[in-house]
Amino acid sequence: MAADARGLTEEDRATVRIENLVRSFGDRRVLDGLDLSIAPGEFVALLGRSGSGKSTLLRALAGLDHEVAGGGGLAAPDDVSVVFQDARLLPWKRLLGNVVLGLTGPLAEERGRAALAEVGLAGRERAWPVELSGGEQQRVSLARSLVREPRLLLADEPFGALDALTRIRMHALLRRLCERHRPAVLLVTHDVDEAIALADRVLVLDRGRIAADLPVRLPAPRDHAGAEYTALRARLLDRLGVRGTPSTGPEEEAA
Numbered sequence: 001m002a003a004d005a006r007g008l009t010e011e012d013r014a015t016v017r018i019e020n021l022v023r024s025f026g027d028r029r030v031l032d033g034l035d036l037s038i039a040p041g042e043f044v045a046l047l048g049r050s051g052s053g054k055s056t057l058l059r060a061l062a063g064l065d066h067e068v069a070g071g072g073g074l075a076a077p078d079d080v081s082v083v084f085q086d087a088r089l090l091p092w093k094r095l096l097g098n099v100v101l102g103l104t105g106p107l108a109e110e111r112g113r114a115a116l117a118e119v120g121l122a123g124r125e126r127a128w129p130v131e132l133s134g135g136e137q138q139r140v141s142l143a144r145s146l147v148r149e150p151r152l153l154l155a156d157e158p159f160g161a162l163d164a165l166t167r168i169r170m171h172a173l174l175r176r177l178c179e180r181h182r183p184a185v186l187l188v189t190h191d192v193d194e195a196i197a198l199a200d201r202v203l204v205l206d207r208g209r210i211a212a213d214l215p216v217r218l219p220a221p222r223d224h225a226g227a228e229y230t231a232l233r234a235r236l237l238d239r240l241g242v243r244g245t246p247s248t249g250p251e252e253e254a255a
C-alpha cells in the first residue's frame with residue numbers, strides 16, 4: 001500500500017479500522033471476523049438483512065459494547081456522535097439546551113445557535129421538543145451531533161420513522177451537512193435507494209462479514225433512472241437476496 005511523505009499508508013490514516021471483529025450472543029456469532037476501514041470524510045452506507053448485525057456493529061464502533069472481541073483490533077475515534085431512529089431529545093430542555101448539552105466554553109451557545117440555523121431551525125432555540133414534528137426533532141438531533149464536530153458520525157436508520165417526502169428533504173440536508181463538516185459517516189439503512197443517494201461506498205453485511213463493498217460512482221445529482229444507478233441497485237438487491245439469487249463469495253471493487 002502506498003505511503004505518504006510521513007510514511008503513513010491509507011490504512012494508518014483511516015478514521016475507522018476494524019480487523020477480525022467478533023461478537024456472539026450465546027451460541028450465535030453475529031459478527032464473525034469482520035474487517036472494515038473507513039477513510040476520513042468518507043460516507044459509507046451499511047445494508048444488511050434484518051438481524052444481520054448492523055446495529056451490533058454500530059454499537060461496537062460507538063464504544064457502547066464492551067464485549068466485542070477484536071483479534072486484530074478495533075480503532076475508532078473518541079469523538080463519535082450517534083444519531084438514532086428516534087431523536088432522543090430531552091423533553092425538559094429547550095432546543096438550544098438539547099443541542100449544547102455537555103458542551104462547555106464561552107462559545108457553546110453561539111455554536112448551538114449556528115447549528116440550529118444550519119438545520120433550518122433558526123429562531124426556534126427556545127421551543128420545546130414536544131412542539132416539533134418528527135422530522136424537525138431529527139434535525140435537532142443532527143444539529144446536536146454535528147455541533148461537536150465529530151470525526152465519526154454513526155447513524156442507525158435515522159430517517160426510518162419519517163414520511164417519504166420528509167426523508168428526501170433530510171437526505172439533502174444530511175448530504176449538505178456532511179460536505180460542510182466532513183465527518184466520516186457510517187449510515188445503517190434498510191433502504192437501498194437511500195444508501196445509493198447518500199453514500200460514497202455501500203457495504204452489505206451478511207453472515208457476520210462485509211459481503212459486498214461497492215463504490216458509488218455516479219455523477220451528481222444522482223439520477224434514479226440512469227443505467228449506472230439501476231445496475232448498482234440491482235447488484236445490491238442481489239447481495240441482499242431480494243431477487244432470490246443466492247450470494248456467492250465476497251464482492252469487492254477498489255474505490
Ligand SMILES: Nc1ncnc2c1ncn2[C@@H]1O[C@H](COP(=O)(O)OP(=O)(O)OP(=O)(O)O)[C@@H](O)[C@H]1O
Nearest residue numbers: 025026030048049050051052053054055056057190
Ligand atoms: N443484547 C442482545 N442480546 C441477545 N441477542 C442480541 C442482542 N443484541 C442483538 N442481538 C441479536 O443479534 C442479531 C443482530 O442484531 P442487530 O440488532 O445488530 O441486527 P440488525 O441488522 O441491526 O437488525 P435490524 O435491521 O432488524 O435492526 C439479532 O439476531 C439479535 O437478536
